[in-house]
Amino acid sequence: MELIKQHWKKICFAMGLMIFLVIVKFLLDDNLVYFDNSIYKIITLIKNPLITNTMKFISFFASPLFCIISVIIIFIIFKNKDISKLYILNLVLAFILNTIIKLIFARERPIDINLIEEMGYSFPSAHAMISLCIYGFLSYLLVKSKLPKNYKIIGSIFMVILTILIGISRIYLGVHYASDVLGGYACGMVFLVTYIKINRNKIINYFK
Numbered sequence: 001m002e003l004i005k006q007h008w009k010k011i012c013f014a015m016g017l018m019i020f021l022v023i024v025k026f027l028l029d030d031n032l033v034y035f036d037n038s039i040y041k042i043i044t045l046i047k048n049p050l051i052t053n054t055m056k057f058i059s060f061f062a063s064p065l066f067c068i069i070s071v072i073i074i075f076i077i078f079k080n081k082d083i084s085k086l087y088i089l090n091l092v093l094a095f096i097l098n099t100i101i102k103l104i105f106a107r108e109r110p111i112d113i114n115l116i117e118e119m120g121y122s123f124p125s126a127h128a129m130i131s132l133c134i135y136g137f138l139s140y141l142l143v144k145s146k147l148p149k150n151y152k153i154i155g156s157i158f159m160v161i162l163t164i165l166i167g168i169s170r171i172y173l174g175v176h177y178a179s180d181v182l183g184g185y186a187c188g189m190v191f192l193v194t195y196i197k198i199n200r201n202k203i204i205n206y207f208k
Contacts, residue, residue, distance in 0.1 A: 009193045016189030020124075023183045027105065027123065032179045039178035040113070043171050052115060055169040059116075062131035062166045067091055070134065083206050087137060090195055094133040097191055098126045098184070113174035125176045128184025129191075131166040135159035136192045144207045 026032050060066055071091070075084045107123035120126075139156045147155075167181040176184075196203070 009197055012189050012193045016186045016193070020183055020186035020190065023179050023186065024105075027107065027179065027183075032177065036177040036179055040110075040171055040174075043168060047172070051172070055172045056116065058162075058165045059127060059169040059173060061162060062127040062134065067095075067130065067134070080206050082202060083141070086199055086202065090133055090137050090192075091130070093195070094130055094188065094191055095126070098124065098129050098187070101187065102126075107180070110174050110177060115173045116175060118175040122176055123180045123183055124187050125167065125170055125180040125184035127170050127176075128163075128167045128181040129188035131163045132185050132188035133192050133195075135163045136188070137196070140196055141203065144203055146207060 023032070026035075071084075071088055074087045075081070078084045078087075101124055102121040105123050106121050109118060109120075109122040136159075139159050142152050142155045142159075145152070163185075167185060170176040170181055171178050
């Protein structure tokens with residue numbers, strides 16, 4: 001356990017990179033159809049109007065509009081604007097990286113199953129990647145803060161669940177394949193741990 005605690009960034013980086021590369025290999029070999037279809041069928045077993053509206057609501061929490069709102073909130077919460085700038089840079093760089101990867105693979109979105117309209121390519125899911133980068137970064141700030149341990153645990157669990165639900169919502173709404181979402185999480189994990197590693201000292205100094 002102590003070993004994991006000391007090297008969690010390296011472990012997350014390696015896992016994220018490995019998962020992403022495996023998905024890319026299957027994507028290039030066109031071997032993801034069964035996996036994607038199976039996950040979609042399982043998730044949509046609960047499809048009904050109430051669940052659909054709930055999924056649309058959950059999906060909003062990684063949308064461009066919410067990202068703008070979150071930037072404003074972060075600027076209000078953190079008096080130290082360096083932390084706010086780190087949050088914004090994390091968000092912007094993750095979006096740029098996602099856009100570049102989308103253009104490289106140019107995977108078309110699912111057709112005939114989408115419950116909402118979305119533009120752009122499908123792989124990797126921007127909502128999955130951005131949500132992991134946003135809520136993962138906020139969880140890291142929360143853990144490093146001086147708040148009571150119970151608050152840290154509850155807050156972190158909430159953000160993990162929200163991140164997972166956002167990915168599920170994209171599959172349910174038919175705008176992404178399951179492999180898009182998994183790829184988004186994997187890519188987001190690689191980016192986030194790298195970003196945290198680079199800016200670790202700034203974050204720790206803020207909470208001293």
